[in-house]
Amino acid sequence: MAMTADPDIATPQDVPAHIAIIMDGNGRWAQARGLPRREGHRAGVEAVRRTVRAAIELGVKHLTLFSFSSENWSRPVSEVADLMGLLRRFISRDLADLHKHGVRIRVLGGEDNVPGDILKTIGEAVKLTQANTAIELNVAFNYGARQEIARAAERMLVAFENAGERRPTMTPGLFESFLDTFGTPDPDLLIRTSGEQRISNFLLWQLAYTELIFTQTLWPDFGEDDLRDAIASFHRRERRYGGLGARTTA
Ligand code: IPE
Ligand code: IPE
Ligand code: MG
Numbered sequence: 001m002a003m004t005a006d007p008d009i010a011t012p013q014d015v016p017a018h019i020a021i022i023m024d025g026n027g028r029w030a031q032a033r034g035l036p037r038r039e040g041h042r043a044g045v046e047a048v049r050r051t052v053r054a055a056i057e058l059g060v061k062h063l064t065l066f067s068f069s070s071e072n073w074s075r076p077v078s079e080v081a082d083l084m085g086l087l088r089r090f091i092s093r094d095l096a097d098l099h100k101h102g103v104r105i106r107v108l109g110g111e112d113n114v115p116g117d118i119l120k121t122i123g124e125a126v127k128l129t130q131a132n133t134a135i136e137l138n139v140a141f142n143y144g145a146r147q148e149i150a151r152a153a154e155r156m157l158v159a160f161e162n163a164g165e166r167r168p169t170m171t172p173g174l175f176e177s178f179l180d181t182f183g184t185p186d187p188d189l190l191i192r193t194s195g196e197q198r199i200s201n202f203l204l205w206q207l208a209y210t211e212l213i214f215t216q217t218l219w220p221d222f223g224e225d226d227l228r229d230a231i232a233s234f235h236r237r238e239r240r241y242g243g244l245g246a247r248t249t250a
Contacts, residue, residue, distance in 0.1 A: 032218075084118060107139050110151065145202055189213060194219060211237045
C-alpha cells in the first residue's frame with residue numbers, strides 16, 4: 001500500500017519505537033460470521049502478517065504481540081490445540097520470509113506446559129534471526145506479566161545467592177534486567193483490539209508510562225490503516241511522566 005501523506009507520521013523518526021498489541025476478538029469475529037472460533041484465529045494470523053509488514057514499512061523498531069496468555073490454557077483443549085497448530089504453521093511457513101525482511105524474533109513467556117516441539121522450533125527461529133536489525137518482533141507466548149515478574153524475582157534471587165556478601169542494592173533498573181524483556185525499551189504505545197478495556201496480565205511492569213489505545217476493531221480486521229490511526233492518536237497525546245510537560249505554569 002502507498003504511503004499516505006499523513007502529517008502526524010510524516011517521517012519514520014515520528015513513529016513510536018515500540019508498539020505492543022493485545023490481539024483480541026478472534027472468537028467474536030468468527031461468531032459474527034457463523035464460523036467456528038478456529039477460523040477467527042486463522043484470520044488472526046493474516047492480521048499478524050499484515051501488521052508486521054506495516055510496522056516494518058512505518059519504521060517501528062520493536063513490535064510486541066500478545067499471542068497466547070498463561071491464562072489461555074483454561075480454554076477448551078480443542079481450542080488450545082488449534083492455537084498451538086497455528087503457531088507451528090506460522091513459524092514453518094513464515095520464518096524464511098521474516099528472516100529475509102530482517103525480523104529479529106524474540107519470545108516472552110514461560111516454558112511450562114508448552115509442547116517440546118514448539119519450544120524447539122521457537123528456539124531455532126530465535127537463533128536464526130538473532131542478528132537481524134530491521135525490527136524486533138517480540139512474541140508473547142505462554143506469557144503472563146505476574147508470572148514474568150515472579151520469574152525475574154527467582155532469577156534475581158539465584159544471582160544474589162551467588163553474589164554472597166556483595167549483594168547489590170535493589171533498584172527498578174536492576175530488577176528489570178531480570179525480566180524477559182531485558183534490553184527492549186518499554187512500549188510507547190499499547191493497542192488492544194475488540195473493545196475490551198483491560199490489560200489481562202500483559203506487561204504490567206513495562207506499561208508504566210505507555211499510552212493506551214483501545215479500538216473496537218476485531219483483531220482479524222486489523223491492518224495498516226488501523227496501525228496508522230493508532231499512531232496518529234498517539235501523536236495527539238502529551239506524555240508528561242509525572243512532570244508538567246508543555247503546560248504553562250504561570
Ligand atoms: C484473541 O482472540 C486470541 C487469543 C486470546 C488467543 P480471542 O480468542 O480472545 O477472541 P474473543 O475475545 O473470544 O472474541
Ligand atoms: C488476552 O486476551 C490474551 C491474548 C490476546 C493472547 P483474552 O481474550 O485472553 O483476555 P480476557 O480473557 O478477555 O481478559
Ligand atoms: Mg478475547
